[in-house]
Amino acid sequence: MPPFDVSEGDPFGPHNLPYGVFSRSGSTERTVGIRLGDHVLDAGAAAAALGSPYVSLLARPSLDALLSAGRTAWSDVRRALTAWVTVPAHRETLVPFFHPLSEVVLHLPFEVADYVDFYASEHHARNVGKIFRPDAADSLTPNWKHLPIGYHGRAGTVVVSGTDVVRPSGQRKAPGDAAPVFGPSVRLDIEAEVGFVVGVPSAPGAPVPLSAFRDHVFGLCLLNDWSARDIQAWEYVPLGPFLGKSFATSVSAWITPLDALEDARVAPPARTHPLLPYLDDAEEEPGGYDLRLSVALNGHTVSEPPFRTMYWTAGQQLAHLTVNGASLRTGDLFASGTVSGPGEGERGSLLELTWNGRDPLGLPGGERTFLEDGDEVTLTAWAPGPDGTRVGLGEVRGRIVPRA
Template sequence: MRIEVSRDDPFGLHNLPYGVYRSPDDQRDVAPRVGVRLGEHVVDVGLLLGDDVFATGSLNAFMAQGPARWASVRGALTEALAGDLPEASVHRLAEVTLQLPFEVADYVDFYASEHHASNLGRLFRPDAPDPLTPNWKHLPIGYHGRSASIVVSGTDVVRPCGQRLPPGASAPVVGPSVRLDVEVELGFVVGTGSPLGSRIATADAGDHLFGAVLFNDWSARDIQAWEYVPLGPFLGKSFASTVSPWVVPMAALEGARVPVPGQEPVVPYLAMEEPWGLDIDLALAVNGEVVSRPPYAATYWSPAQMLAHLTVNGAPTRTGDLFASGTVSGPAAGQQGSLIEIGEGFLQDGDEVVISGEARLADGRRVGFGEAVGRVVPALPMVEGQREEEQADV
């Protein structure tokens, strides 16, 4: 059979994002398989190319093979998908169940949008002469999160509990967050790692970066505000982060590269001849209503600079490492990437959040990312002295 897609389809041959899927006929003991999206279909890469590396349940084994292999497979897929396909390898997108596409090794979240950082600086430090902290334009600020709490699109998010200090109170209370927020972000997946004690130069980022995903760093602002001094975000972030099910290869985004906003002189290990960002239009919708359209092109720090900073101290990287951009916000009204910036309240139980995005290529075509979807469900009851499994039955 042949899959016909138009040149303008955001999931055409110029994109070919990777995902991991189960078909309706799969048995529970059968590992999910790697597929590539073409239009409204998912094509099994292992069956199409005759390679068992795509039948291991995640993208990690393939990503670990390195950039030459990534390019070879992309070329083979482009050629094969333009012709007749074995019927057994093709599934309609609506009929499969998409899984977390890769095993997340380590996870770091950055704070790379100057507009977001300035917006929060004005909110939290209204009397400061500069909304940015003194270090902000010298290094990409980041924090380490919990990789085990990263979930695929469509997974419900349980409202987190923790300590918070209500306005005017002198002591904290314990219970569900009442200021649950979202953060519209882009995440980058490390395909090949680097050993302990080494560094990745900005010019070498392409040898390590496999692809990009949509990312929602759910945030309990009240828990975070009470805990983050002096060591930064912890329980206010680690309860869940949502990724889109499709990993868009960096090769598909070459034509979306744009200069980053003008940077001040940076230290040598962050210097780039032409610092690049990506022209990606993002959208945030709550309960079906689009409330913001953040532009990733407005982000100050390049993905290559984030990766270089992540390893400047000799920290190792591994296949499946994920680092995210931090909240993406633009300079104009309607471009804020979090509800706290929009200023119209926080999430209620039952609210559904959808982050979507498309990259704009220089030739006018678009590259689709799909969606990162999550629905807020009520917090588990807090009952002192009971085990977690007992609480769930209360």
């Protein structure tokens, strides 16, 4: 099918147009691309051919220049791209700059400056509390309803979808063991999440209020925060996750701009506790997103977590991240935390799906509690778009391989 003739209902039609970075097979030259159906448009070459003023933002080996250009530029470039792929007069000029997705290599689309992971799903947090603190009066920790809990991760091990994940090693100690042992993780898990990509930086000492969220955040992507539960359990007291999380975080090759998700915006769940002013979003525009995630293990769907149930919004996470004066940088990535819904088939981690290994998943290839070498996990998602369309989010795929 010609690149312009996208099938009706294609979630990657002209209403979407996510950004990525690609190289052609056999070439090391990277450039910004726009996805349309099952093709990618070389955006820099297209801009040059059309004499566009945005060539300086698009003829680049990463999205960094566009990210830092700001909200007005983001909207202007998106309007131009939409015209390029929908106005018939551009077809003859642009056809040579479209490439089948099957013939390109996709890369990490931006340089990750900092990485922060949150814990924003009440359903996930309550499940974890019930698993590890079954006798507690409340499955949530006392601070959970008052602030978005998070931790700083490792930016250098954020990898693009399709990158193999080497099984991590570290110390682990089961409750009945006399001493810790060292070796490969035997409780390797996934966390189905959504990541938000910062474009415009902020000044040190200047918190970013809820009202400025869309001035700083360019778009979002799917994210899998791989987790070694046995390593994590032994190391996290009292300072939190470290080696159990830092070995790999997989992100989609495609960043969906927030402007493509206007029809997916929803109000977050009702607040059950009063919020301090910097987190109080009662008077703000709806901060939630109706994203429908799907988790597949070796091609078999095991969960469909709903993002609209997330208690803390990305705007609140950004406000909390910066309220102490911490500054933003172009390319900062902050993740939602595991997305889980109220149903058993809506849990975003194997920890929850198997209730910490107690209830194995029955799969065509055999039972699973945690990941085995050779297992492949794929995250996909879509959101409601204009006029009944769907906006597709680029998949996140990773295969577990043993340490050499």
